Amino acid sequence: MNLESLLFSQGFGTRRQCRGLVADARVAVAGAICTDPLADFDTAGLVFSVDGVAWPFHERAYIALNKPAGYECSRDPQHHLSVFHLLPPQFGERNVQCVGRLDQDTTGLLLLSDDGQFVHAFTSPKRKVPKVYLATTRHPIDETQLNALRDGVLLHGERAPSAAVAALARGTHELELTVLEGKYHQVKRMVAAAGNRVEALHRERIGGYALPASLAPGQWQWLDRAALDALCNNG
Numbered sequence: 001m002n003l004e005s006l007l008f009s010q011g012f013g014t015r016r017q018c019r020g021l022v023a024d025a026r027v028a029v030a031g032a033i034c035t036d037p038l039a040d041f042d043t044a045g046l047v048f049s050v051d052g053v054a055w056p057f058h059e060r061a062y063i064a065l066n067k068p069a070g071y072e073c074s075r076d077p078q079h080h081l082s083v084f085h086l087l088p089p090q091f092g093e094r095n096v097q098c099v100g101r102l103d104q105d106t107t108g109l110l111l112l113s114d115d116g117q118f119v120h121a122f123t124s125p126k127r128k129v130p131k132v133y134l135a136t137t138r139h140p141i142d143e144t145q146l147n148a149l150r151d152g153v154l155l156h157g158e159r160a161p162s163a164a165v166a167a168l169a170r171g172t173h174e175l176e177l178t179v180l181e182g183k184y185h186q187v188k189r190m191v192a193a194a195g196n197r198v199e200a201l202h203r204e205r206i207g208g209y210a211l212p213a214s215l216a217p218g219q220w221q222w223l224d225r226a227a228l229d230a231l232c233n234n235g
Contacts, residue, residue, distance in 0.1 A: 003027065004037035010057065011090030012050060026051050060115045061096050062228060063087075064209075067110040068217040073101035080104050086218050087112070099123060100182050108133075108203035109211040111223075111231075122206065122231070128180045129231075130165055132205035133187050135175045138197040145194040149177065153193035155186075162190055173199075208233030 001009070007018035007027065021027050022037040028049045029041055041048075046057040067073075071083045075092075084092055091112070099111035099122045113119055122129055146169060152161030165178040175196075177187055188198045204211055209230040215221060223231075 001043050002038045002040050003029070003034055006041060006043065006046075006048070006057065007050075009059075010055060011093030013093065021050060028052075055090075056222070058222065060113065060118070061091060061094055062113050062115065062118065062223040063091070063096070063111070063220050064211070064215065064223055064227070065110045065112060065220040066211060066215045066217050067102055067107055069105050069107050072104050073098040073110065083110065083112075087220060102203060103185065103188075103201070106201045106203065107217065108201075109206055109209075110203070111206065112220075123182065125181055129207050130178050130180055130205075131182070131203060132176065132178045132210075134170070134202045134204055135177060135187060135191060135198045136200040137173050137175055137191065138199050139195075140172045141169045141175050141196065145191075145196055146175075148194040149190060153190055155183070155189045155193055158183075162186065164190065176204075207231040 003022055004015060004018050007013070007021060008015050012018050012021060019037045022035055025033050025035050027034055029046070043057045043059070047054055048057070049055065065083060065086060067083060070080050071086065072078065072080045073083050075082060075084060083098065087096070094114045096112050096114045097119050099113060099119050102108070102110055111122065121127055146167045149164045149167040152163035154161045162181065162183070165180060166176070168176040170176050175191065177190070179186060187201060191198045207230065209227055212221070
């Protein structure tokens with residue numbers, strides 16, 4: 001792929017802007033400045049840099065973000081900053097999308113991608129991808145509440161009950177809940193229907209992929225092949 005197209009595909013601006021970056025000697029490949037926008041490079045394992053900042057080539061963007069509280073999963077947020085403020089602008093240029101949404105006050109694992117099929121696969125209710133949440137509750141958790149969540153609770157406006165795949169108490173006020181669906185405020189509504197209230201909510205896992213302990217709130221990382229494989233493992 002020639003250097004101009006390479007930069008364009010990675011979200012470094014319009015083709016004209018990418019040509020300008022190259023002409024201004026701001027782009028280096030393998031540590032060497034390149035001023036020819038038509039120079040061809042093998043993209044496999046390629047790492048280039050713009051203004052000294054390294055950027056690995058990825059044909060498609062698959063990333064994980066440890067979402068902090070106070071951010072909305074929208075490009076047009078209403079009351080808080082967008083999660084895209086936490087990401088390099090190149091992802092916006094590539095039209096990277098949130099894979100599902102977390103409420104502004106919900107923290108934890110958020111996936112993002114510019115691969116439409118990937119986004120659809122992990123948001124479609126037909127795929128039944130398990131998602132694990134840790135909820136901090138206002139009142140103590142008891143077995144009656146856990147059984148109600150496992151058996152299914154009827155949410156307001158719904159005709160059929162919603163049941164958790166698993167509901168476990170980690171402490172007197174900590175509940176681990178696994179759900180397959182992604183309905184609006186689902187976990188909060190389920191806990192309320194079971195007779196309690198969610199005070200804080202954190203998503204820990206999607207499929208077989210857990211939020212890395214090394215990923216601090218507000219940080220992001222590329223998903224490698226092992227992580228993508230783990231996401232597809234629902235066991």
